[in-house]
Amino acid sequence: MRPVLPDVDALVGDALRHGLSAATVRVAWPDDWADRLPLVVARRVPGGSSNPLGIDVALIDVQAAAMDRREASRLARVARVVLADACRGQYRGTDGYLSRFEDVSGPAEIRTGEPTAGPDLFRFQATYRVTARPI
Template structure:
């Protein structure tokens, strides 16, 4: 999913965790899995993804949050494939909405918007002969 976001976003840093030098990476997108979701024996993973978008300007942070939503939904619609599988379904859970609490602290040079999405990922399983099996 992070690779799909990197592919779909230009000019933004995409990370899984907040870097210590976050101010050097603005505009910044931090996308990570949160508890919840489910998986099954076939390896299909329904994950809850927390996405935070940060920029030095409130309007830019809000715009970035909306662009991330479209990029992730589009990657799922097109079944974006990474090295371990592909994305197949996208659903809004919450947001995007501005957050002014937490770390790093909000200020005149940091604005953050947060959203939560449900994303389904399906594995690519090798079968005899080396051909992938799409689930």
């Protein structure tokens, strides 16, 4: 039987939760997002590749949100370091581990999309490529 691909969303989310104790980390925007700031939403997006050995090269969208622009920017930059360090340290989850990290774009401020940006919501977005391997 071929190895099953690891759950990249779970690996990335757990690694970010481990390194970002002051922020809420989710895979999707919660309905009560305003009550959960500062917030990091990290999930896999289309793209990337996998192979028969169960190695998954995934594109990860990471959005950082806070009530203050400077705080949102810093959270996005810290989330980048946490994820990069987790990959370098081969962060291990229940069904796999992270092993490589690469910047694709960002972090950059976004003012469009949902939820709508305003005087109490600032968002920064970045895309990273991570490699996940099964245990």
